[in-house]
Amino acid sequence: MDNFNYIDHYKRDAVEFDYFEKSKGETAHDERRVREYIISRIPKDVNSILDVGCGNGWIAKEFLPKGKSVISLDISVTNPSIVKKLYSNPRHFAVAADSFHLPFNDNSFDCVIASEIIEHVFDPSAFVKELFRVVKKGGSIIITTPYKEKLIYYLCIHCNQKTPANAHIHSFDEKKLENLYSENDLDSFKYDTFGNKLLLYLRSFVILQFFPFWMWRLPDKFANWIYNRPVHIICVYKKKKHLP
16 A cells, blocks of 8 residues: 555546446435435535535535535546536536645635545545645534445455455544544534444335435434444534634
8 A cells, every 4th residue: 555646546446437327226325315414414504515526426416506606526537527517507616636735725615525535545634634724714524434344455466465445445433533633723523323234234225215314314323223333424523713
C-alpha cells in the first residue's frame, strides 16, 4: 500500500466501473436506505451542498428540484461530467478534484456529504479536516460508511500483493469516527447505526422494500436490539458558528 497511487486508481475506477448501472434486489434496497438516512440528516435550510465522491449523482437528483445548489465532485472527470449532463441545472456544478486538496475557499458550503467514501481514503483524519475547512460555520458534514466492517484481502495475480476487497482499507465504528477530528471548531458529533446483517441474511428486503423510511426504521432498530450487527453508520459533524 505504500506505493499506492490513489489518484490514478480512482480515475481508472470511474472508467472501468459503471456507477450508473441500476442496482437490483438487496443491493438496491440497502442503497436506498443509506440515501434516506442522509436526506433525514440534512438541515432543511441549507442552500449549498458539496457531494464528495458523487458517484451516480443522486444528491443532485434529489436536491436540485428543491432549489439547492449542488457541487458534484469526484477525483475523476468521468462521473461528474455524466452527472452534470443527467441533471442539467444552473445551480449544478461538476468538479474533478482531489478531496484532500479541495479547490474551494474556507467556509464555502452549508453542508458537505461524503457517502461510502471514507473507508477508501488513505488518511481519514486529513480527509475530514479538509471537509471541515470548506464547510461554513454552523454547517454540517455528513459521512456514511460500513460499520465495523471485517476487511478482506486477496492476493493480486498481477502484483502478487495483498489487495483489499472493494478497495476498503479502513473499518470504522463511532469511536474511530469521533476521534478523527477534535479541533476547536468542532461543535458536536452525532451518529446512528442502521441496517441489520440478520435482516440481510433473511432477505427481508422482499417485504421491507415496500415500507416508507419512517416505518422501515422500526423493524430495523428492533432487529439491531435483538441482534446487534448494524451494516452502516452515519455521523454528523457540526461546525461551530462562532469560535471563542
